[in-house]
Structures are given as C-alpha cells and as structure tokens.
Amino acid sequence: MQKAVIYARVSSTGDRQSTARQVADLKSYAATGGMDIAGIYEEHISGAVRNEDRAVLQECLEHCFSNDVDVLLMSELSRLGRNVDEVLANVRLCKEHGLNIYFQKENISLFMQDGSKNPFITIFISVLGTCAEIERENIRFRLASGRAKYVADGGKLGRTRGSVKSAEKKAHEYRALIRELRRGTSLRKAAKICDVSLSTAQRIKAEFCPQSSAVLTRC
Secondary structure, eight states: OOEEEEEEEESOOTTSOOSHHHHHHHHHHHHHTTOEEEEEEEEEOOTTSOGGGOHHHHHHHHHHHHTTOOEEEESSGGGGOSSHHHHHHHHHHHHHTTOEEEETTTTEESBOTTSOBOTTHHHHHHHHHHHHHHHHHHHHHHHHHHHHHHHHTTOOOSOOTTOSOOHHHHHHHTHHHHHHHHHTOOHHHHHHHTTOOHHHHHHHHHHHOGGGTTOSSOO
C-alpha cells in the first residue's frame, strides 16, 4: 500500500474559503487507489506568496522527504507554486527525492505507474503555468482599470478608519497564542491549541516574536 500525504491550500481565512473540499476529494481519490493517508497539511495563504514563505508547504515537503512518503496529493498545479519557475523547481526537488506528486484537477503525476518519470510533465506544467500567468495578468489589469475608474468617479480607496487593530488589542486578543509561541511551541501546534489559522499564527509570531523570525516552525 502506498503511503500518501495530502496538501491543500486556499487563499483566505475564515468562512470565505475552506480546504475541506480539497481534502475530501483527495481522500476519496486515495481510498479509490488503495493509498494510506499518512498526513494532511492545510494552509491558508495567498497564491502570490513565494514558496519559501509558505511554512506549511515547506513543512509538508520536508515531512515527505524524511518519512519515505510515496505520493503527495494536491488538488491542482497552482498549489505547488505561484508561477511556472517555482512549480518546476519543486517538481525537480521532488523528483530528486523520488517523491511522486499527483495533481487531481489535471489528472497527471510526476511518475508513471511503472515508476519511470513522466516525460510530458515539464511541458505540461510549462504550458498550463504560462496560461495561468497570462490570466492572472489579465485579472490584475481589469482590477486596476476598475479601481482607476472608481477613483475617477469620486470613490476613495483604503481602509476605513479604525479598521486596523492596534498592537495592544492584538496582544490582548492573542495573548494565549503569544504565550505558546514564546514557550517554543511550534506554529502548527500553537495555532491548533489556540483555535486560530496558521496564517494568523504566522502574523502574530512575526510581530511579537521577531527574535526568531528566521525559524519557520518554532518561536
């Protein structure tokens, strides 16, 4: 039986987006393929963030490399990087460690069923990634154009006054989380203990535990 790990990512926290659907779909795929789920990693972080700043993704990959995981399951290619270069860099890294990745939306894997490398994966990623980048540029252009028209028509951009939490308010609201982080509790465990998202724990750690910002999973 193959050992599998699931990685799911959505861009926003709270009720707006959830990783539940991705996890459920990938669990179903694993069950159909007779795979044993050895871990599930869920991350709430923008798709525009660099891979090196995605703490959960890095933790997931390290776990897979260190624990002889056979296959990493992802809902789609975009979960592996913000652009073609980052996706291909992670693909090369996983190939070097013998870790297969299955992308459910594209229905493609790094390795074939006989264990040989998929000869089309690099071309496939390059084409799809380039199309995705073009679409993102189009979206950014449309958003910028819309904002420009809104301002030209008298609209005002920016946060509503008073919408930004003060440091004192955050220190009080997240006092339990700050206490756990300062004790040396890992980000993932502290977030779970305090019932907050990992991205929130990352922001609080950066603001209130800057002395250890170089360490991604400890404070």
